[in-house]
Amino acid sequence: MTRIELTVDGAKVVDDVEPRLLLVQYLREQLGKTGTVIGCDTASCGACTVHLDGHSVKSCNVLAVQADGAEVTTIEGIATNGELHPLQEAFRECHALQCGFCTPGMIMQSADLLAENPHPTEAQIREGLEGNLCRCTGYQNIVRAVRYAADATSATTDGGAA
Amino acid sequence: MIPAPFEYARPTSVDEALGLLAGSDDAKVLAGGQSLLSVLRMRLNAPELVVDIGRIDALRGIREVAGGGGAIEIGAMTPYHEILASDEIRTGLRLLHDAVAEVGDPQVRHRGTLGGSLAHADPAGDCGAVALALGAEMVIAGPGGERVVPADEFFQDLFTTAVGEDELLVAVRFPGYPGWGSRYEKFVRTAQDWPIIAVGACVRMADGKTISEARIGLTNMGPTPLRARAVEEALVGMTPTAEAVGAACAAVADGTSPPSDLNGDADYRRHLATVLARRAVLAAAGAA
Amino acid sequence: MTTTEEAPATAEAAHDGEIGRDRRRKEDRRLITGRTRWTDNIAPPGTLHLAMVRSPYAHANISGIDTRAAAQSPNVVAVLTGADLADTQGVLANAWPITPDQVAPEHKPIAVDRVAFAGEIVAVVVARSAATAADAAELVDVDYDPLPAALDLRAAADATPENGGAIAHPGLGTNNSARWIFDSGEAGTGGNVEDAIAAARTDGIVIEREYRQQRLIPAFMEPRSVVVDPTGEQITMWSATQIPHITRFLLAATTGVPESKIRVIAPDVGGGFGGKLQTTPEEWTAFAVARRLGKPVKYTETRSESLLAAHHGRDQWQKLTLAARADGTVTGLKVELLADLGAYVALVGGGVPVLGAFMYNAIYKFPAYRFDCRTVLTNKTWTDAYRGAGRPEATFAIERLMDELAVELGRDPLEVRRQNWITHDEFPFTTVAGLTYDSGDYESATAQAVDAFGYEDLRAEQARRRTEGDPVQLGIGISTFTEMCGLAPSRVLGSLDYGAGGWEHAEIRMLPTGKVEVVTGSSAHGQGHETAFSQIVADRLGVPFEDVEVLHGDTQVAPRGLDTYGSRSLTVGGEALALAADKVVAKAKPWAAHLLEASADDVEFAHGKFTVAGTSEAKTIQEIALAAFAAHDYPEGIEPSIDAEVTFDPVNFSFPHGTHLCAVEVDTETGAVRLRKYVCVDDVGTVINPLIVAGQVHGGLAQGIAQALWEEAVYDDAGTLLTGTLADYLVPSAADLISFDTAIRSTPATSNSLGAKGVGEAGTIASTPAVVNAVVDALRPYGVHDVEMPCTPARVWRAIQDGSAS
């Protein structure tokens, strides 16, 4: 067992974990953060995407011990003060999900994408989501949702609301 | 699926890491983990000890080599996304930048590292051919201190490099290529898939008209990354027309032994190499 | 910024009607915030975890299983083999024996003496955590004596013990499971196809082709998971399934536990596409282990296990003969089909080709047709429904053939289709396969698609590229389609020996607060039932959309149902709900008349209100619900409730159709295929929620295009699945696809009062042939007339080399 201390969705947590435990398993099984899901075993599908120190990672491809000291944000931690994250809002508005299993990872990766490039083109959105698989939507409305969120965010920023 | 149990150590210095490696006969070095963890999860390996070198600060960073004539040293544990964000690399080592941009997907590029990828030595990895083409030097630390191995001697076989079991790749040095043009041509079936093959080309033009020097690396055309030296030589002095470059590149697959798999057989790969090499060289020459 | 709650609609807004409205989905609130209930999130206290030991061999006798080391490892509770569970593990049923003499091996959830495919379960480890179960599973030592494996479909079909071919189940003596024939001459629905072919050979055109429908893997995003809790009076199973009701029935039927003692819950289910239309060895094993140990157990498969052992789809060889007159009028089609069942006859696996049998004539009115199919057992993963099930294969065949006919005639492929299709004034039209298409308008849909596509401009660009010898060639692919949706008429299913009916059940409970609880037997896994069904009920009852709560996916909450597959939810389940709503209104009417002191004949219902003609007197349906709850004052002779239940069984299938146009760019130097443009116009009848319909089309297109270009389950010559991870089984990402131009038209179906036709499979069915037609079209100048699916760059390049050489 190895002692780890990290911040998950804003809360400090301390645990003893087996070194082999994957970050996603730690989130789900020990912290009950079941919003983050496991879709594959080869880091292909991106369903488990979370933010680790501000960058998107596939949490099935990171050991919990590697996240020691880090700040982790999951789909359960991106809404603020009861208000949805603009991407959560956009995914619903644009019908960017059907079964919803890929959605947490898709939203977390989209958030990373917009953080690096607030005004992406369609091609940039598609490339930015190349590591996330969805079997339901054909991606069309996901791409639309990311643009919608980008537009909504820039409208807010341009309006000086922030 | 969870990996089989292992002991875990997280050294904070290269010496500490080397000590751990020396003390175990079944240790595996964990760099960014983007290839290793899948293998451990599938239980195709179950080492006794995993040495996580992710917290050795000395292994991270991009710096100019003092007195190196524009040479750049990249710490082995520098993640891809930091390489991509570096202006120095984008302007000075464009080929590396472009190849790194093609690795995996954004999440993988946040965790994956240059050194981890080179030490893993997957023939389909994007960085090997580029390191070879750019004449990189690998800095390897071991019980006897550091040694420097040129890329030509680094890749020894499938998944096998000059890094011994008790050694660590600590940095990669790239000579500067001011004024060269480059292009990394990667051919995939789906965006995040491994390349069927890829060709990295780097070209220097004399007076903007003829090729004065060329360096070409091949990805997944054999058990190791390869350099297409005969084509490089044939290109020298050539005016880069499609016909001339195409004729020179027709021999690019000579002497290679590409794999056959579900994505295509060896003959198809040999053919693809000629097409991609032509395109890469023409683009590199145009951009020079 | 708004919250997740939909702003309550005003009464007026509700009156605008809910049908055809772009409602945001109710389901999304939980799915976008991670407050979901996937089966793998569920763990009753004390849950034990299962790991499956699976065969690495495609075919082998089991000569011994040593479980001692595994049983002794820490935190392991039990290690059980098929023999250990012999009397309690039950069997997996085939619910659709397509012929009375169908040959089918018995399918035990855990193999006992012999394994018949790589991935078959041979033992189960029960431990206190999933990790320790996985550790111990590695210690189970199984001795196998490998047997010859039947792997190649065509070879397996011809194998006999006498000719030394490998037999998938040696005890059966043959790999041929069933032969099923439809002949229009014999059925009286058309002429004799051999006559048509003979006539065409002397004075017309005969096109003969063989097409392979490669093996696909549904690859739903949520790996399958099952939790069984045997504590308490009932045994509760949570499972990532499309079919909780059918599962409960079959568990009871095969294990002897009374149905009333079994509760099956499908919580949030992460996609299915037919892949979760199965009763699985894993479910049966978990059920047996939980009963044996008296403890809750859980099994969640890894992705590699899912790709290996969850049922696969397609895998057919089609031998086709099309006869036409010299003027291009099609006179007959003969289909000889081999369908690979894999190692066992899955739940409805044997029937998949039969579902296609009625669709080979598609939208065309040719007069003679014969379909002759053999289903074949092999030592590979069993196959069953995958999005479209039978109908994509049929559509692919006829739409590829129509292109080939056009080439033979030297005419535009659109023209040849126009010449042969059923025109809108010919509906209802009884086809050569014996189905009666109730409605449709192929001309208008096609005209709209052609217009949106810019067909002429793209043809001009294609001609230019050809003339210039551009290394990147343009190809244009066309596919029309129709399908039979809404499985469905129970009598028809019975005539096909299907093991269940096709009805669906619905219940509406009018709560005293004025809210409405809706219960449906159709259990969703991503389709948006909660939203679409709320719209239907809100529309019929005139209540706010937000006030409708849809309950489903739990046999205790929704005891009657036949689940979700075959684009049946809306046309059957939705219609049941609409009729239940009508019944609520009918039951409420005497209450309204009574409370309004009017004659029932003078009471009218609209927009949620009962009014008396010519007065301002009114009672809302919510007021009547409260009155019925109180039951203080109501007419004699009726029950104090306006709740209603309906079991609906349609009289016919529904027949959505559409025209799809695809342009691809093919790099002739590398073989790379790039999607350039995709336009489709689908007629799905009445649209309840356009947003959901568009989403279904997009997703269907992606899956159909993926069959054309990327996906294939590949086995090596020993029966090992080589595409065993998502790094090798290539599911496309956003970066591989383009934005599609989709449009919807509506000629209402006549088989249900909603006019709905179904949309779940449309995109998948039409897109595969559209893309392959486009690829082949691009390469015609190189002498290419076919490229096997998936059209990988290597195959495309090889086709160019071979074509140019010939």
Added chain:
Amino acid sequence: MELTHEFTVPADVATTFAAFSRVESMAECFPGAEVTSVDGDAFTGSVKIKLGPIALTFNGEGEFTEKELAADGSSGRMVLSAKGKDRRGNGTAGAEAVVVLAPGGDAADGPTTDVEVTTDLQIGGKVASMGRGLVQEVSDKMLGRFTDCLEKKLT
């Protein structure tokens, strides 16, 4: 999969045959192989395959099912069958190696023998299900090292 390796050793067929037809000599040439017991032409043992990220240990058994040397030393043939399984249950391996010896051209310092080793290898289970057909590459690599070693035995 069938993998073929050819080489020439500087010894006559009979000498080569004698050198190759012992279990021990075969085993010590196979990378990572360890023979735990020998009973005539049959043996049990393990093979540890370690290549880059992958490390698997196969336990198994094998035997020479054929050993024929022409009386005049003009040809030799032996068939070695082996099967094993990964100790973690992740893979199975079955191999039949046919070694054919034929006189080669005489070199300056004496006779040579041309050796052809054709191995029919079946790898099953999880190992074979992942990774771009890398199993074939890895197998070819291991057998290459094996035949290189055999070649050197007589050099």
